[in-house]
Amino acid sequence: MLQKVVRSTVIDAPIARVWAVLRDFNSHDQWHTVVEQSRIEGGERSDQVGCVRNFTLKDGNHIREQLLTLDDRLYKSTYCIVDATVPLQRYVATVTLKPVTDGNRTFWHWESTFATPPGMERELRDMVAQGVYEAGFANLRRHLAEGGDLRLPDSSGQAMPLALPVSTRRVVVAQYGGAEQLQAIEDQAPAPGPGEVRIRQRAIGVNYIDIYLRRGWIPPMLAPGDTPGMEAAGTVLDVGEGVHGFVPGDRVAYLGPVPGAYCSVRSVPAAWVVRLPPAVEEATAAALLLKGITADYLMRDLGHVRTGTRLLVHAAAGGVGVLLCAWARRLGARVLGTVSSEDKARVAREHGCEQVIVTPDYQFADAVRGHWPQGAEVIVDGLGESAREQNFKALATCGHWISLGQASGGLKPIDPDWLVQKSATFSRPVAFDYVATPDALADRTQRLWAALADGSLGQPLIERYTLDAAGDAHARLESRRSVGSLVLMT
Ligand SMILES: NC(=O)c1ccc[n+]([C@@H]2O[C@H](COP(=O)([O-])OP(=O)(O)OC[C@H]3O[C@@H](n4cnc5c(N)ncnc54)[C@H](OP(=O)(O)O)[C@@H]3O)[C@@H](O)[C@H]2O)c1
Incomplete structure (x- = not known):
């Protein structure tokens, strides 16, 4: 017994x-x-x-x-x-x-x-x-x-005060280069400083910017030995001096302009952090937060998307792509997507695209003009240099070209005299600037959770990896085979 x-x-x-x-x-x-x-x-x-x-x-x-x-x-x-x-x-x-x-x-x-x-x-x-x-x-x-x-003993064996260091697993970029440069190490996460929240992270969002940083395309943001990652979700472990509104045990998510999210425990400024609604799981939050907020500012602030807006979205089956297409369609926009494979085309169609152009080599302008003779009023371009000429060709007069990213390579400078031929506008936004105040962050996340709850975003598509397999996640994202968002689970 x-x-x-x-x-x-x-x-x-x-x-x-x-x-x-x-x-x-x-x-x-x-x-x-x-x-x-x-x-x-x-x-x-x-x-x-x-x-x-x-x-x-x-x-x-x-x-x-x-x-x-x-x-x-x-x-x-x-x-x-x-x-x-x-x-x-x-x-x-x-x-x-x-x-x-x-x-x-x-x-x-x-x-x-x-x-x-x-x-x-x-x-x-x-x-x-x-x-x-x-x-x-x-x-x-x-x-x-x-x-x-x-207290932990220092090198002399003397006890020295340490406010609750906690062991953390951290992924670093050993040297600028390929996905194999991501290596997991054991480390200590120090106690949160003033104004900070220390989070036991459960799910970490993988974003294409993590790849630019790993390759060494933006050295001021990430040096060799540093940890990439701009967003994560988990549980508050403790808070630093002066932090109000969060207590240990709160389920939270954050995004922020300083990399470092690829780890199991991290302290971040409380101003980056939002509480999670009970219905939103950590993996969903990590898959949606940065990309969903991006979709929100693209539609509301830059694209002014409304009923009938002709919107062209590249990488329409990708992380930002599926959210943007589904949400814009729900707002009444007409959405055309580009993708590199038939499998992705099916996903993009299921997420709001009225037509999908399958083109692995960035040849889409004629198809856009065939569908919309006047061209696209708004183009959301995460492709960069390889799609440069085609984007301009596909853009309507008075259209707005939003250069979101550069998956195919950095976009060379745009000549204003080129844009004037179409009275075109061009923007080069960064998500973090659109959540730079607590009110803006609260506002956008509230809209995001509401859109998730009412089905505007469709069913979140998430590919999960362990934190230690961050390199596999990067390789997958770069291979153009991933669909939806990639998330690292600790
Ligand atoms: N500025 C901002 O605020 C902000 C915020 C979030 C994301 N972004 C940008 O938005 C874009 C999408 O980001 P994401 O994280 O959601 O990634 P993602 O769309 O899931 O993945 C990138 C996609 O780009 C396409 N692509 C085209 N040429 C490529 C190439 N040579 N190598 C790799 N991929 C290529 C692929 O789709 P196909 O194979 O279907 O073409 C690939 O799936 C990225 O450019 C990113 O930098 C910008």
């Missing part, structure tokens, strides 16, 4: 602080006095589901335990014994934290089930209940009271 042990207590510390210790599967030799020494096998992260901690107890026993689940939203983890010199069989334990509503305290529930050899039930139940759980409660209380979690 399976034995069950259940214990709980209240710890006089905020949930984020208690969780920061407990979620680290290898922290127990720092705070639990029965544990002599512990290490994670195989160089894995100590918060990686599946990792195995290999530890010895002060009484000489030896145990290997595996992390089975870790949920930062529910503050819950589950683990089991893989093998042990103590006769606990089929041992599975769960740790759950909940914030105590009265005061900044934490309710900690610890329970397990296990089998024992006949006759040892009571002895082992008592050992787990008192020797492990109740002693653990007292030990962690002492550890926190002594600031053990706030």
Whole structure:
């Protein structure tokens, strides 16, 4: 028969602080006095589901335990014994934290089930209940009271104050170059500074700008050794001085003009951050935030898209493309898309394009003129130099050419005397400038979530990768085979 042990207590510390210790599967030799020494096998992260901690107890026993689940939203983890010199069989334990509503305290529930050899039930139940759980409660209380979690030894072995550094997995660009230059490393995420929010990231949006940065096309934004990534979604871990409106446990997303999002824990200015509606999952938020806000400003601020607007969208099955086409169509625009394959054409049609031009080599102007003899009133161009002449040919008189990006190569300077032939206007916008104030950010995200909820954006298309596979995600995006948005999951 399976034995069950259940214990709980209240710890006089905020949930984020208690969780920061407990979620680290290898922290127990720092705070639990029965544990002599512990290490994670195989160089894995100590918060990686599946990792195995290999530890010895002060009484000489030896145990290997595996992390089975870790949920930062529910503050819950589950683990089991893989093998042990103590006769606990089929041992599975769960740790759950909940914030105590009265005061900044934490309710900690610890329970397990296990089998024992006949006759040892009571002895082992008592050992787990008192020797492990109740002693653990007292030990962690002492550890926190002594600031053990706030101090790490420096190189001289002296304890030095550190406000809750948390381990993070980070992807860096080793050198400017191809997708193989993206490498994952272990690092520490320092405590949030004044005005910052530290986020345990679950999903990170991949954007084409990440590729420009990796290639070294915009050196002032990213140096070798730096981390790319402009947006992510996750859960607030803690906040810095002067931050109001966010508390640990809030589900949030952000976008910002300084790269660094390809990691598992990151501090960012609170001004970049928005709360997630309950219905929006982290992966959806990371897939939509930057690209959806881009679609919003393209239509409202630059394209003035309304019923009947003739809109030409390149890469119409891509991340920005599907959102823009679907949303513009919902607003009554007429939408023509270009894509490089028949498969993508089907996706673009399903997302609002009335006609799709399949052209891997940027030959679309005649087809646009065949469909709309007067040309396109608004062109959203993420292609760049290779589509330059064709875009001008496809553009209507008084049309607006929006140079959004340069997937095919940087657009050479545009001569005003060229534009004057069509009284054309040209813009070269950047999304971050359209969410530069809290009001603008709130306004645009509110519209984005509403559009998601009422179906204006269609079903989000998301290709998921692990954070460590960021290079695969980049290779896929560059290969022109991806559809919709790519997201890295931590
Ligand atoms: N300025 C801003 O505020 C802002 C914000 C977001 C995105 N952007 C820009 O918007 C564009 C789309 O971004 P995204 O992240 O959503 O990417 P994406 O559209 O999902 O991927 C890029 C697409 O560009 C097309 N493409 C054409 N020639 C290419 C080439 N030589 N190499 C690679 N791809 C090529 C491909 O579609 P086909 O194979 O179907 O042609 C490819 O799928 C990019 O130019 C990006 O820089 C700008």
